[in-house]
Amino acid sequence: MKLTATILAAIVTIGVSSAAQAFCGFYVAKADTSLFNRASQVVLVRDGKRTVITMANDFEGDVKDFAVVVPVPTFIERGQINVGDQAVIDHLDAYTSPRLVEYFDPDPCMVRRRLEMSRDMDALPSSKAVRESEARSQGVTIEARYSVGEYDILILSAEESDGLIQWLNDNGYRIPRGADRVVGSYLKQDMRFFVAKVNLEKQKKSGYAYLRPLQVAYESNRFMLPIRLGTLNAKQQQDLYVYALTRTGRVETTNYRTVRLPSNKDIPVFVKNDFADFYRDMFARQVKAENNRGIFLEYAWDMSWCDPCAADPLSARELRSLGVFWLADHSATQKIAPPQTQNVFVTRLHVRYDREHFPEDLVLQETGDRQNFQGRYVVRHPWTGESSCDLTAYHEATRKRQEREAQQLASLTGWDIDEIRARIDFPDVPAPDDTPAPWWARLWD
Amino acid sequence: MDIRARLEDPRYFQIAVLSTFVTYGILALDFGIRPENAVVIVITALLVQFAGTMAAGLPRFDPLSPLITSLSLTLLLRTDIVVLAAIAAFVAISSKFLVRIRDKHVFNPANVAIVVLILSSDHAWISSGQWGNAAISAFAIGCLGFIVLTRARRAETTIGFLGCYALLLFGRALWLGDPLAIPVHQLQNGALLVFAFFMISDPKTTPDTAVGRILYAIFVACVAFAIQFGLYQPHAPIFALVATAPLAPIIDYLLQGTTYRWSGFTTVHEQRIEGVQK
Numbered sequence: 224m225k226l227t228a229t230i231l232a233a234i235v236t237i238g239v240s241s242a243a244q245a246f247c248g249f250y251v252a253k254a255d256t257s258l259f260n261r262a263s264q265v266v267l268v269r270d271g272k273r274t275v276i277t278m279a280n281d282f283e284g285d286v287k288d289f290a291v292v293v294p295v296p297t298f299i300e301r302g303q304i305n306v307g308d309q310a311v312i313d314h315l316d317a318y319t320s321p322r323l324v325e326y327f328d329p330d331p332c333m334v335r336r337r338l339e340m341s342r343d344m345d346a347l348p349s350s351k352a353v354r355e356s357e358a359r360s361q362g363v364t365i366e367a368r369y370s371v372g373e374y375d376i377l378i379l380s381a382e383e384s385d386g387l388i389q390w391l392n393d394n395g396y397r398i399p400r401g402a403d404r405v406v407g408s409y410l411k412q413d414m415r416f417f418v419a420k421v422n423l424e425k426q427k428k429s430g431y432a433y434l435r436p437l438q439v440a441y442e443s444n445r446f447m448l449p450i451r452l453g454t455l456n457a458k459q460q461q462d463l464y465v466y467a468l469t470r471t472g473r474v475e476t477t478n479y480r481t482v483r484l485p486s487n488k489d490i491p492v493f494v495k496n497d498f499a500d501f502y503r504d505m506f507a508r509q510v511k512a513e514n515n516r517g518i519f520l521e522y523a524w525d526m527s528w529c530d531p532c533a534a535d536p537l538s539a540r541e542l543r544s545l546g547v548f549w550l551a552d553h554s555a556t557q558k559i560a561p562p563q564t565q566n567v568f569v570t571r572l573h574v575r576y577d578r579e580h581f582p583e584d585l586v587l588q589e590t591g592d593r594q595n596f597q598g599r600y601v602v603r604h605p606w607t608g609e610s611s612c613d614l615t616a617y618h619e620a621t622r623k624r625q626e627r628e629a630q631q632l633a634s635l636t637g638w639d640i641d642e643i644r645a646r647i648d649f650p651d652v653p654a655p656d657d658t659p660a661p662w663w664a665r666l667w668d
Numbered sequence: 669m670d671i672r673a674r675l676e677d678p679r680y681f682q683i684a685v686l687s688t689f690v691t692y693g694i695l696a697l698d699f700g701i702r703p704e705n706a707v708v709i710v711i712t713a714l715l716v717q718f719a720g721t722m723a724a725g726l727p728r729f730d731p732l733s734p735l736i737t738s739l740s741l742t743l744l745l746r747t748d749i750v751v752l753a754a755i756a757a758f759v760a761i762s763s764k765f766l767v768r769i770r771d772k773h774v775f776n777p778a779n780v781a782i783v784v785l786i787l788s789s790d791h792a793w794i795s796s797g798q799w800g801n802a803a804i805s806a807f808a809i810g811c812l813g814f815i816v817l818t819r820a821r822r823a824e825t826t827i828g829f830l831g832c833y834a835l836l837l838f839g840r841a842l843w844l845g846d847p848l849a850i851p852v853h854q855l856q857n858g859a860l861l862v863f864a865f866f867m868i869s870d871p872k873t874t875p876d877t878a879v880g881r882i883l884y885a886i887f888v889a890c891v892a893f894a895i896q897f898g899l900y901q902p903h904a905p906i907f908a909l910v911a912t913a914p915l916a917p918i919i920d921y922l923l924q925g926t927t928y929r930w931s932g933f934t935t936v937h938e939q940r941i942e943g944v945q946k
Contacts, residue, residue, distance in 0.1 A: 260810055408844040444900040471790045472748075477853070477902040480800040483698065516800065582849035591791035592700070592748055 262462035275546025290420035306372030318376035319522035319571035321598030334611040373426035522571035568593040618650035686739035705753040712757035720765040740778035799858025828885030
């Protein structure tokens with residue numbers, strides 16, 4: 224039974240120095256998700272009570288200013304924290320992205336001779352230190368201190384939030400206003416905190432120009448994603464992408480509505496060059512339609528395949544690096560092909576949140592639903608080549624189709640219908656008349 | 669049964685309201701209800717009810733209760749395997765005939781079926797978040813549900829449960845120092861209201877006396893709260909109701925009342941009310 228759930232990681236990032244406000248909340252995304260400002264990415268692996276969370280880290284500033292405070296539901300040991308690989312998250316992002324597919328109309332004259340029309344399907348990647356004695360006196364216990372990759376990790380527990388907040392302040396961390404209340408609430412719920420900050424020397428040695436994602440593995444009934452700390456000093460809505468990997472099926476929230484993004488829509492051909500704008504405006508419109516309270520399902524699919532593929536499915540090795548612990552490690556023993564079925568189901572959720580509309584942390588659950596879903600948008604190129612027959616009927620039909628696509632696009636994005644029409648390359652036939660021809664008009668043709 | 673007698677039976681209202689929810693859920697809220705599941709649930713429930721009626725030698729076949737159970741199952745239980753939907757309906761209706769104490773069935777049929785299915789299969793789940801929490805729809809659900817309740821004259825179970833659960837949620841928020849927007853959000857849940865108005869209020873499985881029902885409702889709320897915030901399990905009220913169902917006969921034993929019959933006014937308490945009103 225998969226009702227159980229986890230907790231993890233609300234994340235508030237704080238600047239060590241006064242110069243940096245740092246970024247507040249989750250991490251800023253790369254690649255495809257970078258079209259949104261203030262976006263962050265989290266990979267959640269969940270099976271039973273076991274959870275592995277990977278938090279992408281796209282902090283763009285002086286790394287000496289970087290630190291992150293993460294609430295965790297249990298005491299964490301050294302082996303439970305790891306530093307992951309951003310490239311794998313980028314790959315997962317690309318694999319699950321909403322996608323644009325292109326079809327090309329075949330020669331209409333040939334079609335008449337063939338009943339079956341073959342369609343070419345082509346996938347486009349969618350645009351693509353601390354003194355411990357002092358600490359103890361403030362009611363803060365540094366339970367453990369580790370060095371993981373380029374990070375120094377401190378695991379804290381505090382009897383009361385004041386102690387933790389005071390300790391953070393004394394150590395040069397700037398914390399958002401109101402954080403003490405949220406921290407206090409989490410502490411009363413028996414959660415612990417860890418602080419990750421960058422060890423400059425190790426970071427230099429590692430040779431990475433950016434901060435790699437932090438990973439934590441733990442076991443807890445709670446399956447949730449704390450977002451409250453992240454909303455504290457955010458003036459605007461933030462975007463969060465959750466990539467959930469499970470054995471059973473789709474993941475959804477139990478305390479907010481999970482809504483499917485409109486999908487399989489035919490849209491005008493010019494959107495091919497404007498896909499990022501299209502997707503951003505469509506998403507904004509959907510958020511509004513759900514009164515800013517919806518969580519959007521963008522992808523739900525069995526990890527062993529895709530159709531069409533925006534990127535190849537992740538390899539077993541990549542999945543293991545994200546924490547998919549139930550996949551056997553074949554890397555040492557098996558050098559030939561990986562197993563066909565990975566038994567991993569991926570869910571991509573996209574939420575745009577703020578404190579007003581998302582007062583409570585996201586509570587998640589696994590469902591048994593393995594129905595595939597993808598955000599898929601279709602452009603159909605009209606036939607423009609030479610033809611051996613009269614194309615008037617084809618052009619009329621194309622014109623009608625293009626008009627439908629224009630209206631579809633306007634309703635999905637809120638773009639101006641006349642501007643859309645102006646960008647469509649209509650065939651050179653008169654616009655279809657709105658009033659239908661009388662029934663007898665073609666009677667004796 | 670003439671029309672007036674039919675109108676006295678609150679189950680017609682209940683069927684109308686639940687049907688409205690199913691329709692609204694499919695058309696407006698994208699509940700993910702599979703029509704084939706709904707059909708299979710209704711057919712199975714009616715068949716099992718018929719078989720149970722024959723086996724138990726009851727005077728007449730009553731399609732209303734299995735219909736209500738079917739609607740509740742359709743509304744709350746999700747499964748991607750149609751056989752599981754049939755099993756759910758089977759468990760629900762057969763529990764009425766098989767698990768009985770003092771000539772009353774112990775479990776609310778839909779409730780016990782949902783819990784059995786979820787605990788035994790990865791392919792069954794509840795989508796309680798799908799109701800959304802728009803205040804207006806919560807209000808509508810509440811009002812419609814209340815009509816059902818007042819017809820059944822059993823509002824105290826619902827009020828007792830919701831009142832106690834709300835107190836616990838607000839108390840928790842105050843203790844944690846959380847903004848009150850959090851308990852308000854937690855209460856604005858369609859599934860919680862459907863549970864409160866249509867499941868826990870079932871007169872056949874709640875204690876016979878008003879005092880007993882209020883005690884029972886408070887107990888369910890406390891257990892639900894413990895499951896939700898102690899064990900961190902979602903859909904806690906559904907589990908709490910099954911866990912506490914055996915308590916109802918005990919309360920009945922301690923506070924003697926008369927068993928509810930769906931039409932007519934037969935309980936001691938209700939006869940008193942009638943007497944006062946006249």
